[in-house]
Amino acid sequence: xxxxxxxxxxxxxxxxxxxxxxxxxxxxxxxxxxxxxxxxxxxxxxxxxxxxxxxxxxxxxxxxxxxxxxxxxxxxxxxxxxxxxxxxxxxxxxxxxxxxxxxxxxxxxxxx
Amino acid sequence: xxxxxxxxxxxxxxxxxxxxxxxxxxxxxxxxxxxxxxxxxxxxxxxxxxxxxxxxxxxxxxxxxxxxxxxxxxxxxxxxxxxxxxxxxxxxxxxxxxxxxxxxxxxxxxxxxx
Numbered sequence: 298x299x300x301x302x303x304x305x306x307x308x309x310x311x312x313x314x315x316x317x318x319x320x321x322x323x324x325x326x327x328x329x330x331x332x333x334x335x336x337x338x339x340x341x342x343x344x345x346x347x348x349x350x351x352x353x354x355x356x357x358x359x360x361x362x363x364x365x366x367x368x369x370x371x372x373x374x375x376x377x378x379x380x381x382x383x384x385x386x387x388x389x390x391x392x393x394x395x396x397x398x399x400x401x402x403x404x405x406x407x408x409x
Numbered sequence: 410x411x412x413x414x415x416x417x418x419x420x421x422x423x424x425x426x427x428x429x430x431x432x433x434x435x436x437x438x439x440x441x442x443x444x445x446x447x448x449x450x451x452x453x454x455x456x457x458x459x460x461x462x463x464x465x466x467x468x469x470x471x472x473x474x475x476x477x478x479x480x481x482x483x484x485x486x487x488x489x490x491x492x493x494x495x496x497x498x499x500x501x502x503x504x505x506x507x508x509x510x511x512x513x514x515x516x517x518x519x520x521x522x523x
Contacts, residue, residue, distance in 0.1 A: 331511055331512060333514075338517075338519065339516055339517065340499055340514040340515050340516040340517045341499065341501075341512075341514040342514070343511050343514075346511040348509065386453070388512070396443075396455060396458060397512060400452070401452045
C-alpha cells in the first residue's frame with residue numbers, strides 16, 4: 298500500500314527566505330505526483346504536476362523535483378511571501394486510474 | 410475554462426438526518442469525478458470515484474453513498490448521519506487524457522453533525 302509522508306508538518310519562516318518542502322512515498326512505481334496548496338477552510342489548488350518521466354516542473358517562484366528511485370519529491374519556494382502561507386500537500390498516483398494518495402501536508406507560515 | 414461548483418459551503422445537521430451534497434463541473438465533458446473527506450488530523454480520504462454516468466466505486470465502507478445522474482453532476486448522500494460523518498467534503502474532477510490528468514478540487518463543504 299502506498300504511503301506518503303510530508304516533513305515537516307509545520308514550518309515558520311521570515312519573509313524572503315527560500316524554502317524546501319519534502320514529500321516521500323513508499324512505492325516508487327508512481328505514474329505522477331501532484332503538489333497542491335490549501336488555504337484555511339478552502340479547497341485544494343493544483344500547483345504543479347510532475348509525470349514519472351520528468352525530473353522537475355517550474356511555475357513562477359515554485360519548482361518541484363521528483364526522484365522516483367528514492368521515493369522523494371521536493372517543492373522549492375523562492376523568495377517566500379506572506380501570501381504563500383498555506384498548507385501544501387503532495388499526492389502520488391500509482392497508475393493511470395486517476396486515484397491519488399495524499400500526504401498529511403506541511404503547514405507553512407511566512408512572517409512579514 | 411473548466412470550473413467546479415460545490416454546495417452548500419457549510420452545513421450543520423443533527424444526527425440521524427439525511428444528507429445531500431451536490432457537485433457540478435462546467436467546461437468539460439466525460440470527467441472522472443471524486444468525493445474526498447478531510448477530517449482533522451487524518452488527511453484526505455477518497456470516498457467515491459466515478460468514471461461515467463451511473464458508475465460509482467466506493468473506497469471505504471460507510472453510511473454514505475454517491476450517485477452520478479448526469480455526466481457532470483456528482484452527489485454525495487446519506488440516509489442517516491452519524492457524528493463521525495463530520496468533516497470537510499471535497500469534490501474533484503480530472504480529465505481522461507492518457508498521461509494522468511491533474512486533479513482539480515472544488516471549494517469544499519464543511520459538515521458538522523450535532
